[in-house]
Structure formats: C-alpha cells, structure tokens
Amino acid sequence: MKIGLLxxxxxxxxxxxxxxxxxxxxxxxxxxxxxxxxxQIVSDETSQIHQALQYLYQSCQMxxxxxxxxxxxDDITKESLASFFGKKVQFSLQSKAVAENNYLRFNRPFxxxxxxxxxLPDAFEALDNSxxxxxxxxxxxxxxxxxxxxxxxxxxxxxxxxxxxRLTLQERSKQQLFLSCFTARTKKxxxxxxxxxxxxxxxxxxxxxxxxxxLPTTFGVDVGVKIKATTAEExxxxxxxxxxxxxxxxxxxxxxxxxxxxxxxxIVNLARAKQVNFAFAxxxxxxxxxxRITNIAGSSENFCGSIxxxxxxxxxxxxxxxxxxxxxxxAVSEVVAMAMAQGARxxxxxxxxxxxxxxxxPGGGTTEHPVGTAWFGVSHGERKFALKLxxxxxxxxxxxxxxxxxxxxxxxxxxxxx
Amino acid sequence: MKIGLLxxxxxxxxxxxxxxxxxxxxxxxxxxxxxxxxxQIVSDETSQIHQALQYLYQSCQMxxxxxxxxxxxDDITKESLASFFGKKVQFSLQSKAVAENNYLRFNRPFxxxxxxxxxLPDAFEALDNSxxxxxxxxxxxxxxxxxxxxxxxxxxxxxxxxxxxRLTLQERSKQQLFLSCFTARTKKxxxxxxxxxxxxxxxxxxxxxxxxxxLPTTFGVDVGVKIKATTAEExxxxxxxxxxxxxxxxxxxxxxxxxxxxxxxxIVNLARAKQVNFAFAxxxxxxxxxxRITNIAGSSENFCGSIxxxxxxxxxxxxxxxxxxxxxxxAVSEVVAMAMAQGARxxxxxxxxxxxxxxxxPGGGTTEHPVGTAWFGVSHGERKFALKLxxxxxxxxxxxxxxxxxxxxxxxxxxxxx
Numbered sequence: 001m002k003i004g005l006l007x008x009x010x011x012x013x014x015x016x017x018x019x020x021x022x023x024x025x026x027x028x029x030x031x032x033x034x035x036x037x038x039x040q041i042v043s044d045e046t047s048q049i050h051q052a053l054q055y056l057y058q059s060c061q062m063x064x065x066x067x068x069x070x071x072x073x074d075d076i077t078k079e080s081l082a083s084f085f086g087k088k089v090q091f092s093l094q095s096k097a098v099a100e101n102n103y104l105r106f107n108r109p110f111x112x113x114x115x116x117x118x119x120l121p122d123a124f125e126a127l128d129n130s131x132x133x134x135x136x137x138x139x140x141x142x143x144x145x146x147x148x149x150x151x152x153x154x155x156x157x158x159x160x161x162x163x164x165x166r167l168t169l170q171e172r173s174k175q176q177l178f179l180s181c182f183t184a185r186t187k188k189x190x191x192x193x194x195x196x197x198x199x200x201x202x203x204x205x206x207x208x209x210x211x212x213x214x215l216p217t218t219f220g221v222d223v224g225v226k227i228k229a230t231t232a233e234e235x236x237x238x239x240x241x242x243x244x245x246x247x248x249x250x251x252x253x254x255x256x257x258x259x260x261x262x263x264x265x266x267i268v269n270l271a272r273a274k275q276v277n278f279a280f281a282x283x284x285x286x287x288x289x290x291x292r293i294t295n296i297a298g299s300s301e302n303f304c305g306s307i308x309x310x311x312x313x314x315x316x317x318x319x320x321x322x323x324x325x326x327x328x329x330x331a332v333s334e335v336v337a338m339a340m341a342q343g344a345r346x347x348x349x350x351x352x353x354x355x356x357x358x359x360x361x362p363g364g365g366t367t368e369h370p371v372g373t374a375w376f377g378v379s380h381g382e383r384k385f386a387l388k389l390x391x392x393x394x395x396x397x398x399x400x401x402x403x404x405x406x407x408x409x410x411x412x413x414x415x416x417x418x
Numbered sequence: 419m420k421i422g423l424l425x426x427x428x429x430x431x432x433x434x435x436x437x438x439x440x441x442x443x444x445x446x447x448x449x450x451x452x453x454x455x456x457x458q459i460v461s462d463e464t465s466q467i468h469q470a471l472q473y474l475y476q477s478c479q480m481x482x483x484x485x486x487x488x489x490x491x492d493d494i495t496k497e498s499l500a501s502f503f504g505k506k507v508q509f510s511l512q513s514k515a516v517a518e519n520n521y522l523r524f525n526r527p528f529x530x531x532x533x534x535x536x537x538l539p540d541a542f543e544a545l546d547n548s549x550x551x552x553x554x555x556x557x558x559x560x561x562x563x564x565x566x567x568x569x570x571x572x573x574x575x576x577x578x579x580x581x582x583x584r585l586t587l588q589e590r591s592k593q594q595l596f597l598s599c600f601t602a603r604t605k606k607x608x609x610x611x612x613x614x615x616x617x618x619x620x621x622x623x624x625x626x627x628x629x630x631x632x633l634p635t636t637f638g639v640d641v642g643v644k645i646k647a648t649t650a651e652e653x654x655x656x657x658x659x660x661x662x663x664x665x666x667x668x669x670x671x672x673x674x675x676x677x678x679x680x681x682x683x684x685i686v687n688l689a690r691a692k693q694v695n696f697a698f699a700x701x702x703x704x705x706x707x708x709x710r711i712t713n714i715a716g717s718s719e720n721f722c723g724s725i726x727x728x729x730x731x732x733x734x735x736x737x738x739x740x741x742x743x744x745x746x747x748x749a750v751s752e753v754v755a756m757a758m759a760q761g762a763r764x765x766x767x768x769x770x771x772x773x774x775x776x777x778x779x780p781g782g783g784t785t786e787h788p789v790g791t792a793w794f795g796v797s798h799g800e801r802k803f804a805l806k807l808x809x810x811x812x813x814x815x816x817x818x819x820x821x822x823x824x825x826x827x828x829x830x831x832x833x834x835x836x
Binding site: 010011012013014015016017018019020022023024025026027030035036037038039040041042043044048052055070071072073074106111131133152154181183191192195196203207211212213214215216217222224226260280282285286287288289290291293294295297298299300303304305306307308309310311313314317318347348349360361362363392393394395396397399 | 428429430431432433434435436437438440441442443444445448453454455456457458459460461462466470473488489490491492524529549551570572599601609610613614621625629630631632633634635640642644678698700703704705706707708709711712713715716717718721722723724725726727728729731732735736765766767778779780781810811812813814815817
C-alpha cells in the first residue's frame with residue numbers, strides 16, 4: 001500500500017511554523033512496515049487541494065491529510081475533501097457525538113448543533129480525537145482511502161495511533177514486505193572522510209543489502225541501510241550481516257550506537273544502569289545540555305541538575321571559580337573549564353560533572369578564542385581534564401554543536417565505568 | 419513570479435530528520451515580497467524528481483530544490499536535474515574553481531579533479547557555497563528557472579542569501595505586488611474563545627483587508643492578516659487600519675506583540691531597555707527557559723543564569739529551600755516555588771527571578787498534583803507571589819508549555835517596570 005501525505009496550511013507556506021507531521025507520519029509508518037511515498041504542502045485553497053490530491057492518487061492508494069479541520073473560517077479542508085469526492089457536507093449525528101465526546105474529555109461545554117464539528121461529508125466517518133476538539137475524517141471507495149487529521153502535531157499523531165491500524169487492516173494483512181532501516185550513528189568525523197579515507201569500500205559492501213544513505217547530523221554522521229525482505233527470517237539475516245560489516249570496518253571505533261536512539265536517551269539509560277549521578281556547569285550552551293537530558297523520562301533518577309552560569313559572577317559564586325583566575329586567563333580557558341566541572345561536582349555532590357565554556361557569538365570573539373571556540377571540562381572521580389574544540393556556525397548552531405560535544409564526552413565517561 | 423520548492427531526500431520521507439528548509443525559504447521569500455506557492459518532498463529517485471519538477475513547473479516559474487548535492491553515492495540530484503533539462507554532466511573548470519574555493523575557506527585540501535564537485539550539467543552555473551563544500555546549481559531557459567541548494571539547513575539558507583537576489587533581479591523588478599503579513603500574537607486564551615466569545619466580529623472585520631488566519635501556538639494563538647497591495651502607500655494604509663481594528667478589540671488585552679518576534683527576543687530587548695538583570699530557578703523545565711533566552715544574541719548582558727535544580731537536594735543546597743518545607747508540602751507547591759525564586763535572586767544577586775516547579779510526567783503525578791501541574795514563583799523587588807497552572811500533553815509538550823508560561827510571567831514583570 002503506497003501512502004502519500006498532503007499538508008494543508010498557509011502557516012507552513014508562510015513560514016510561521018515548521019511542519020512536524022511529515023516526520024511523525026514517516027516514523028509511524030516505518031514502525032508498521034510501510035513507507036511514505038511523497039509529500040505535498042499546499043495553501044488553504046480548494047483548487048490547490050484538489051490538484052494535489054489528484055497528483056498523489058496517481059501513485060498512492062491512501063492519502064493522509066493534515067491541517068484545516070479547526071473551528072475558524074480559514075479551515076476549509078472538510079469542504080474541499082467533500083467536493084473532491086463529489087460529496088455534500090451535512091449535519092451528522094455521528095460527527096456530533098464524536099465532537100461532544102472530545103469536549104467532555106476536556107470538561108468544556110459543547111457549543112451546540114450549529115457548530116462546524118457537527119457537519120460531515122456524506123459517506124465519511126468522523127473519528128474520535130483523543131487530544132483535541134476537532135474530529136478526524138475517514139473516507140474510502142474501491143480504489144482510494146483518505147484519512148484527514150488536524151494539523152496540530154500531537155493531535156495528528158494521536159489520530160494515527162488511535163485509528164490507522166483499524167482502518168488499514170485489510171491492506172496490511174495482504175502485504176508481503178518486511179522493512180527495516182539499519183542505522184549506525186558515528187561521531188566526530190566528517191561525512192567525506194568516512195567514505196574516502198576511513199573505509200572506501202564500506203558503501204559498496206553495504207549496498208548489496210539495500211539502499212545506503214549518509215546523513216550528516218550535529219558533529220556526526222548517520223549511515224543507514226534500508227533493507228527489504230519477503231520473510232521475517234530473511235530480514236533478520238540481512239540485518240545481522242549488515243551489522244557484521246560495520247563491526248569489521250575501521251569505522252567501528254567512531255560508531256556510538258547501532259540504532260536510532262538519541263544521545264540523551266543513551267546517556268540516561270547508561271547512567272541508570274551504572275548508577276552514576278551527574279551534573280553540568282554550562283556557560284555557552286546556556287542550559288541546552290540540561291534541557292536535552294531532561295527531555296528523557298526518568299532522567300531525574302541520575303541527573304542532579306545544571307548551573308547555567310552565564311555571567312562571570314555566577315561562575316565565582318556558584319561554582320567557586322576564583323576571580324583572579326577569571327581575570328588572568330579569561331572565562332574561555334582550560335583552567336576555568338576544569339574549575340567549573342569541579343564546582344558543579346561539589347554543588348550537586350556527584351562523582352561526575354561536565355563543564356562547557358566558550359564563545360557562541362556573534363560577538364565576544366578574540367584572536368585567541370574566535371567565535372566557535374569552546375573548552376570542555378571533565379571531572380570524574382580521579383580523572384580531571386579539559387579539551388578545546390573549534391566549530392563553525394551561527395549562534396544557535398554553535399550551541400547545538402557545543403552541547404553535542406559535551407554529551408559525547410559524558411557518554412564516553414559513562415562507558416569507561418566498569 | 420511563482421516559486422515552488424522541491425525537497426529531495428529519503429532521510430525526510432523516512433523520518434530520520436525533520437525538514438527545516440520550507441520554513442527558511444518561506445520566511446526568506448516573504449522578506450522579498452514573494453510567496454512560496456507549493457512544496458513537494460520526494461525520495462532520492464530520478465523518476466520521482468522528474469515527476470515532481472513537471473508538476474511544479476505547471477504553476478511555477480521558478481523551482482528551488484534542496485538536498486542530494488553532497489559527495490556520497492545517494493546524492494543523485496545533479497544527474498536528475500541534468501536529465502530533466504536534457505543536459506549532460508561534464509567536467510567543468512567553473513565548478514572546480516567554486517569547489518576549490520569552498521575547501522580553501524575551511525582550510526581543507528581539495529580532493530582533486532576526479533571529485534564529483536568538479537562536474538556540472540551543460541548550461542548550468544556552479545554557485546559558491548559560503549558555509550559548506552558542495553556548490554549550488556543554477557539553470558534557466560526562456561520559461562523556467564532552477565536553483566538547487568544543499569539540504570543542510572544553514573547551507574541552503576546561505577545559498578539563498580548569497581545568490582537569490584542576483585539571479586532573480588529581472589523578474590523582481592517587474593513585480594507590482596506589495597505583500598505583508600500582519601500578525602497579532604495573543605497569549606493564554608484558546609483559539610475558539612477568541613472568535614466565539616472575546617470578539618465574534620473580529621474575523622469578518624479583518625477579512626476586508628486580506629486573508630485572515632488563526633494559528634494556535636504554545637499557550638497562545640497568532641492571528642494573522644495577509645495583506646496585498648499595488649503600491650507601498652496602499653500597503654501602509656491597510657496595515658495601519660488592521661492594527662486599529664486589533665487595538666479597538668476586546669482581544670487587545672491578550673495581545674503581547676504586534677509582529678513576529680519571539681517571546682525570548684522581546685524579553686531580552688525589554689530587560690536591556692529597562693536595565694534589569696534576571697535569573698531562573700528551573701525544575702520541571704530542566705533548563706529550557708535558560709536555553710531559549712540564551713538563543714538570543716546579547717542575552718548575556720542581563721541574563722545572569724539559571725539553577726536547574728532537578729533533584730530536591732539541589733533545591734536545598736543551591737536555592738536554600740528548607741528541607742522541612744520540601745518534606746511537608748512537597749516540591750510542587752506554592753511555598754517551594756516562592757522559595758526557589760527567592761533563592762535564585764540571592765544566588766545570582768538579581769532583582770528579578772522566576773521559578774518553575776511541576777510535574778512533566780509521565781511518572782510522578784499525584785491526585786493533588788497530576789502530570790501537567792506546575793507552580794510558578796515570582797520574586798521581583800518587593801513583589802512576591804506564586805501561581806498554579808494545569809496543562810495537558812506529553813513530557814516534551816509540557817516542558818514547552820511550562821517554559822512558555824514562565825516567560826509570559828517574566829515579560830509581564832518587565833512590562834510593569836516604569
């Protein structure tokens with residue numbers, strides 16, 4: 001079953017928000033051995049919606065739409081879908097019941113029979129929305145399926161989770177495809193070096209098993225192989241052989257994970273398994289390290305906290321960095337990075353702390369420490385050291401790269417613990 | 419001139435990364451009075467790329483592509499574009515010179531004449547890439563323009579900034595359209611209430627001047643009016659009249675900004691103008707408030723820092739919250755929120771601090787404080803208070819909503835200062 005996505009919304013084409021639903025749908029489909037074929041983004045105009053549907057149904061059996069189901073007058077998706085399939089929008093008891101239930105869930109009074117949520121195209125089904133008010137929509141005829149969800153990302157995702165499997169049961173039971181994407185996540189090495197210097201035969205060796213891809217990430221590269229098979233056994237065998245190729249490659253020492261988990265997930269899991277508490281002292285990352293770690297549920301078990309010491313006085317008062325040191329060598333220095341890490345350990349009473357002090361720009365750079373320079377301090381039991389890295393980029397990119405480098409360091413320290 | 423975007427990359431359709439280039443292009447075009455017509459996302463396959471180009475050129479004079487220009491074998495954009503326009507890819511001194519210059523900029527040795535970057539389709543121009551290695555591409559014939567950029571977001575953006583205006587000079591000089599999107603950013607009120615209860619005539623009054631849109635954001639709604647005019651004067655008049663409508667509406671008290679700046683930009687600017695230093699004590703937001711503030715260049719002038727006290731011991735040791743209080747009323751409480759704010763003021767020696775303590779979930783909820791509850795503490799000169807809010811959502815959404823609520827509070831405190 002080929003599936004296309006149609007995103008409807010001026011707010012995306014005007015850049016007011018970034019689309020998050022393509023990624024959510026792609027990951028959801030992959031979990032269920034399905035592929036996302038193509039995506040279109042159009043404005044809230046009936047003619048554009050019709051053209052895009054026409055185009056997508058040429059290659060897809062199912063189109064999923066996102067956006068335009070809300071209560072305001074710019075929400076024209078329902079009318080446009082109805083006219084595309086030649087249906088009339090009418091008052092529907094089924095749609096009303098679904099909408100009333102959505103309101104009940106949030107303890108809000110339902111606006112009444114004249115509300116748009118009570119109206120539905122003929123032959124459509126209104127779908128319960130477990131995280132918002134607007135019902136989703138479903139329609140199918142002999143050749144085509146349509147699932148319409150709200151644009152709000154969590155509502156779109158809950159609609160998929162609540163309804164997709166039931167609505168595609170028949171098609172999926174016929175499917176004979178087993179699909180998996182094997183990912184090896186590498187760190188600290190440029191994309192080009194991987195395939196030209198580290199292992200020039202890797203690409204062709206992997207290609208035997210599926211489409212190979214290379215995706216630069218923050219201070220790393222994800223190498224992926226998309227594997228298709230006709231049986232579960234064949235898929236397992238292929239996955240195992242691809243992993244063997246990576247393990248035998250000189251690239252192996254740069255791989256920090258086989259899989260798609262995030263760096264912060266890895267860190268939280270490893271800290272829990274090894275029962276190590278940790279903390280940060282952050283200057284130029286401004287709280288980003290702590291934010292990433294605390295995105296992971298259960299991080300509070302081993303993550304004690306972070307001191308975001310954005311000004312020098314905070315480095316002195318909260319991390320006990322000596323003012324003479326700050327005056328003599330400056331905040332971006334080996335000595336200060338190490339003192340900050342030590343200070344964080346003492347403040348949070350942990351055995352491990354990472355400190356970051358650098359220049360995120362655009363101002364503040366010097367000849368010795370241009371924008372993009374950062375010192376990383378590590379204090380871990382008896383091990384104490386600092387290292388300097390230099391990155392390119394604008395302020396937000398630099399914050400991301402500094403944080404990524406700090407989290408790599410943290411992961412490496414956790415891996416060293418027996 | 420109508421412009422379409424074609425995003426090429428399996429990594430997007432497989433959900434490995436989210437597309438960031440649609441938003442960047444949309445904002446860039448809007449700055450130059452142009453609109454993004456439609457977007458297509460396809461995989462790295464020549465037939466899909468050709469179909470999508472065919473489709474986009476039916477309604478657009480210019481197509482901008484992103485992705486697939488890198489050095490690895492999955493990067494097939496150049497070949498696919500060449501074959502679409504019936505051109506052959508050949509060794510090009512011009513492309514080689516551009517690529518060599520890109521390498522020089524990063525102090526990296528150029529791989530040599532056999533590198534893919536030295537090859538270019540006939541009649542194409544290779545474009546300097548000021549933030550990466552892969553040259554961009556440009557082609558035009560009587561009816562169509564093509565600009566191809568790398569998928570990496572900052573490289574894509576720098577290509578636009580460096581080349582777009584020069585390459586479209588002729589078309590833009592003919593254009594007689596003046597375009598602006600007026601945005602009123604509201605806070606703390608649900609979308610439906612705005613147009614049904616607060617001001618039921620607002621939508622129709624605004625519609626006289628252009629397309630109205632309503633976009634729910636984190637704990638707020640952006641109301642937009644897209645205004646078109648044939649002269650600069652007409653545009654100014656319309657913008658002024660739209661603003662008058664908002665100012666006269668009961669909605670006005672919920673509007674925190676006319677414009678598209680972020681909340682953190684507003685805060686940093688206001689703190690600088692009023693010369694107020696501020697700090698955070700963060701528990702459930704885990705550093706997100708500090709991260710958002712420090713994304714703004716120059717924030718270090720007035721932002722002193724944040725104590726991310728993720729565990730109770732940190733609240734005691736670093737924020738001087740009494741252990742008896744934590745034991746008696748728990749960390750998620752009015753008393754603790756106020757004590758944390760006070761503690762942050764003392765730690766950072768500021769006159770203003772905001773504290774956040776709550777339950778981001780999925781675990782840790784109680785009957786009294788279910789997941790989604792947060793207490794916000796404010797300590798500002800003589801003013802000291804705390805308030806409780808309750809949100810829905812998963813862990814990451816809750817962190818975002820808590821942080822947004824905390825930053826609204828901070829903005830309100832800054833606005834109170836004479």
